[in-house]
Amino acid sequence: MKPGVSEISNLSGGQQLALKYFLVAGVLFGAQLFFGLLAGLQYLRPEFLYGILDFSTNRMVHINAMVVWMLFGFIGCAYWLIEDESGIPVVGLKLGNLIFWVFTTAVAVVVVVYLFVQIGPGTDTTIWFINEGREYIEAPRWADIGIVVCVLVFFFNIAATALKGRTTGITGVLILDLIALAGLYLAGMVYFTNISIDQYWWWWVIHLWVEATWEVLVGCIMAWGLMTTLGARRKIVQTWLYIEVALMFGSGILGLGHHYFWIGTPEYWFSIGGFFSALEPIPLVAMVVHAIYDSGTHRFTNSNHPALGWLIAHAFGNFFGAGVWGFMHTLPQINLFTHGTQWTSSHGHLAFFGAYATINIAFFYLAAQKLRGNVWMAGELAGNGWRWKWSLALLNIGVVGMTMALLISGYEQSFVERAIEGSGWAGYFAAQNHPWFIQGMVWRMAFGWITLAGYLLMVWDLLTIGVGDSRAAIVPGGGGDAVLEEAGSAPATA
Amino acid sequence: MIQPVDLQDFFITFFSGAMIIIAGAAYALLFALSRVHRMPRLMPFAYLAYVFLFISVLVLAEATHLYGFWRILVVTMLLGYLLAPHAIWHLCVGTHAALEEDANPKSPIPEDNTHSGRRSA
Numbered sequence: 001m002k003p004g005v006s007e008i009s010n011l012s013g014g015q016q017l018a019l020k021y022f023l024v025a026g027v028l029f030g031a032q033l034f035f036g037l038l039a040g041l042q043y044l045r046p047e048f049l050y051g052i053l054d055f056s057t058n059r060m061v062h063i064n065a066m067v068v069w070m071l072f073g074f075i076g077c078a079y080w081l082i083e084d085e086s087g088i089p090v091v092g093l094k095l096g097n098l099i100f101w102v103f104t105t106a107v108a109v110v111v112v113v114y115l116f117v118q119i120g121p122g123t124d125t126t127i128w129f130i131n132e133g134r135e136y137i138e139a140p141r142w143a144d145i146g147i148v149v150c151v152l153v154f155f156f157n158i159a160a161t162a163l164k165g166r167t168t169g170i171t172g173v174l175i176l177d178l179i180a181l182a183g184l185y186l187a188g189m190v191y192f193t194n195i196s197i198d199q200y201w202w203w204w205v206i207h208l209w210v211e212a213t214w215e216v217l218v219g220c221i222m223a224w225g226l227m228t229t230l231g232a233r234r235k236i237v238q239t240w241l242y243i244e245v246a247l248m249f250g251s252g253i254l255g256l257g258h259h260y261f262w263i264g265t266p267e268y269w270f271s272i273g274g275f276f277s278a279l280e281p282i283p284l285v286a287m288v289v290h291a292i293y294d295s296g297t298h299r300f301t302n303s304n305h306p307a308l309g310w311l312i313a314h315a316f317g318n319f320f321g322a323g324v325w326g327f328m329h330t331l332p333q334i335n336l337f338t339h340g341t342q343w344t345s346s347h348g349h350l351a352f353f354g355a356y357a358t359i360n361i362a363f364f365y366l367a368a369q370k371l372r373g374n375v376w377m378a379g380e381l382a383g384n385g386w387r388w389k390w391s392l393a394l395l396n397i398g399v400v401g402m403t404m405a406l407l408i409s410g411y412e413q414s415f416v417e418r419a420i421e422g423s424g425w426a427g428y429f430a431a432q433n434h435p436w437f438i439q440g441m442v443w444r445m446a447f448g449w450i451t452l453a454g455y456l457l458m459v460w461d462l463l464t465i466g467v468g469d470s471r472a473a474i475v476p477g478g479g480g481d482a483v484l485e486e487a488g489s490a491p492a493t494a
Numbered sequence: 495m496i497q498p499v500d501l502q503d504f505f506i507t508f509f510s511g512a513m514i515i516i517a518g519a520a521y522a523l524l525f526a527l528s529r530v531h532r533m534p535r536l537m538p539f540a541y542l543a544y545v546f547l548f549i550s551v552l553v554l555a556e557a558t559h560l561y562g563f564w565r566i567l568v569v570t571m572l573l574g575y576l577l578a579p580h581a582i583w584h585l586c587v588g589t590h591a592a593l594e595e596d597a598n599p600k601s602p603i604p605e606d607n608t609h610s611g612r613r614s615a
Contacts, residue, residue, distance in 0.1 A: 239589045267495045274496075275567050279574060285518040286578035292526035293586040319519065328511040333558035334499045411508070419501050 003375040004469040010373050014083040014090040014161075017097055021076030022367055024104050025360060026459065028069035031111075033452050035062040040448050043441040057118045060131075060138055061111060066352060067136055068107055073360030074217055075154055078174065080363060081224045082158055086165030096157045103150040110143050127191060134202050137188045144189050151182045169238035173245060174220045181213040196264030203259040210352075211280070211322075212252045218314075218359050219244045225311055225362060229302045231475070232294075240290065247283035255280050261332045262339060270332045277330040281323040291315065303473045304369055304377040306388040306465070310362035313396060317354015325350050325403070337418040342440065343410030350403040353395075361395075361458065368462050369473060376471035387461035391454050398451025402444045409440030497559035510554040514571070517547035522579040529583060547575055 008016060039058035042048050046055075083090060090096060117130050127133070128141040139147065155178050162171035188205035192198040223237040257273020302308045325347040329338040338344065365388070369377045381388075413431045421427020431437055499507050524540035527533065554560070555568045 236589055243585060270495050271563055274564070275570075278567055278571060281515050281518070282571075282574045282578050285515065285522050285575065286582040288519050288522040289526040289579045289582040290586055292523060292530055293583070293590075319515075323519075324512050324515045327515050328508050331511075331558050331560075332496045333560075334504075334507050334511075336496075336498050337504075411504075415501075415504060419504065 003373040003472045004466060006372050006467065008371070010371055011367075012083050012089065013093045014079045015367070015370065017090070017093065017100060018076040018079035019367055019371065020097075020100050021072045021079065022360075022364055024107075025069045025072035025076060026364065026462070028065045028072060028107075029357070030455060030459070032062055032065035032069060033448075033455055035059075035065065037445075037448050037452065038062075040441070040445045044438070044445060053115070054118055057114060061114055063136055064111075064114075064138060070214075070352070070356045070360065073356075073363065074214070074221070076367075077221045077360070077363045078154070078158055078178075078217075080367065081221070082161050082171065085168050085171050085224065086161045088161060088165035090157050091160035091164055092153070092157050095153055099150050099153040102146065106143050106146045106150075110139050113140070114138070132191075134188060134198075136206055137185075137202070141189070144185075148182070148185065148189075151178075151185070155179070155182055168234070169241060170220050170223050173216065173241055177213055177216045177220065181209065181217065184208050184213060199263040200260070200265060203256060203263075207256045207259055208253070211255060212249060214356065215248045215252065216245050218356065219248070221359055221363070222311065222314070225307065225359070225366070228366065229304050229308050229311065231303075244283070244287075247286070251276050251279040251283065258330050258332075258335065261335055274331050274333075278327065280330075281327050284319050284323040287315075288319075302378065303475065304365055305379060305381070305385065306365040306377060306392070306461075307362040307369075309388070309392050310358050310365065313392065314354065314358035314362065317350065317358050317396075317399075319354075321347065321350030321352070321354035321403075325407075337414040338410065341410045341413035341418070342406045342437075343414055346403050346406035346410050349399060349406060353399045364462055365465070368465055372466040372469075374473045375466035375469050376473055377466060378474050381465070382469065385465075387457055388465065391458035391461055394450055394454030394457060396454075398447045398449075398454055401447030401450065405440045405443035405447060407440075409437045409444070412436035412440070497561075499558055503557040506553060507557045510550045510557060513550040514547055514554065514575075517543050517550055518575045521547060521575065522582075525579045526583065544576060548572060 008019075011019060035058045038049065038053065039055055039062055042050075042055040042058065049058075079090065079096070113130060120126065120130070122131075122133055126140075130140055131138050132140055132144070137144075155175075158171075158178060159175045162168075162175055184205055187201045190201060192201070219241050223241045226232040226237055227234060254272055254276035257269045258277040260269035260273055329335050329343055329347070365377070369375055379385075412434050416434055417423065417427040417431035421430055520543035521540050524536050524543055528536035528540055551568060551571050555564070558564075560568050
């Protein structure tokens with residue numbers, strides 16, 4: 001292994017497979033931004049590409065690309081860490097590689113069909129071959145079945161490897177979480193003619209992925225990431241992983257009720273959804289204490305500054321995107337006016353980016369480091385590491401800017417369209433043509449371009465960082481061993 | 495079951511909602527800093543942040559008409575945000591104390607704490 005030289009042989013079999021997933025995730029991230037920009041432009045110029053590439057299609061591809069690149073990233077992260085955790089090569093790696101190509105091809109075919117068959121009546125045939133019509137999971141039934149098969153193979157790879165080799169707390173939680181994650185997807189594959197029932201089960205997929213199983217999956221990835229970048233002790237991160245799972249599931253599962261307010265479900269969901277979703281931010285706030293405790297008692301020597309930077313961005317993004325932006329409109333008394341407006345979009349942009357995109361990007365940097373022979377990626381990088389710093393800044397400024405712009409538009413929509421005009425068509429058009437809404441959309445567009453600039457810079461950086469640098473990575477561990485400083489700085493116990 | 499927010503209370507609802515989380519984080523942050531760095535002077539500021547949280551919860555409760563059953567939510571939020579940092583602090587101390595014990599075991603049973611992230615390339 002020669003530092004600074006990109007060689008695929010620097011990676012283990014599982015990591016090579018992970019790298020493929022990361023590459024596709026990166027491409028889909030770009031596609032998400034591209035189609036998002038097109039859709040954003042159509043808010044300002046509705047005639048733009050009308051009849052050629054309609055807003056509905058751009059929005060659909062934008063959202064689907066986001067969901068799929070997150071999944072590709074998570075799958076990549078799991079393949080990346082499983083050999084290290086289990087101590088053995090991935091079981092069934094050839095099958096895993098085959099399934100990667102099947103999965104990627106299926107995604108490409110689905111997107112091409114989205115783009116070429118944009119308009120038409122919804123029938124049993126279109127459900128199977130064109131589009132299932134459910135937001136976020138529009139993939140047609142054939143692709144659904146294919147995704148289930150791919151996920152089952154992925155699950156087999158991870159579970160068999162963990163069970164055959166060393167089973168750790170991280171892999172144990174990961175296996176249980178993947179069972180839930182794959183099982184929940186089935187809830188989105190059953191078609192009901194009653195829209196309330198259909199939405200009821202559809203939310204099982206969306207909410208229980210995003211606010212339960214994905215959170216736990218990210219917890220596993222984060223735990224391993226902290227051990228790798230900071231040398232954090234296994235016992236500590238695993239203990240906290242269990243605590244996090246308990247806290248997240250404690251409020252997150254029944255927090256599902258906040259999606260049941262307005263879809264025709266019984267009234268008791270107001271109480272259940274309102275109560276539990278109002279409590280969802282408490283774990284996030286409580287974790288601030290843990291972060292401070294650790295930073296106060298450890299020496300934070302780390303082996304990969306860009307990865308750690310993105311892990312820190314994840315902590316902040318998750319807190320503000322999911323915590324602050326979520327709680328502001330989670331109670332039914334106010335959600336009555338905000339649901340389905342740009343307010344929701346504002347929350348979605350910051351929460352998805354903060355909680356999920358950031359941690360995937362952190363792993364992209366871990367992969368780049370290992371691919372280049374475990375090259376130096378701490379301080380004093382070439383050019384003072386300006387590319388990773390600026391890409392982190394631009395991506396975060398772009399997303400936060402879009403979030404604020406959408407918040408202004410959403411506030412105006414809630415106020416004018418919902419509260420004053422009573423959600424009628426006249427109210428809808430009045431809100432869409434209001435200067436506040438339009439100005440919000442203009443600013444969203446501007447920050448969208450900043451986000452794209454950050455993405456392009458990140459790609460450039462990932463392709464070049466560490467190349468030609470002959471220094472080997474430092475070995476983290478000062479903080480990881482939880483070495484309490486000399487007695488003077490040891491924390492006082494409660 | 496629910497009484498929607500009044501038109502004139504829109505902004506105060508969003509603002510107080512955001513302030514609950516931000517004040518909660520400020521309380522947790524100052525609480526932890528005070529304990530970690532042994533700076534008792536910070537603790538009053540931590541509880542001042544909690545007072546802001548307390549007021550924000552009451553304002554939100556009034557704006558969103560949290561009466562009847564919803565009172566339980568108000569009380570749970572106030573207690574939850576108050577006690578959560580204490581609970582997490584005790585967990586931190588407990589887990590790290592266990593680690594200290596592992597580092598200086600009374601019995602000679604070695605623990606495997608190796609991790610590839612700790613091995614040099």
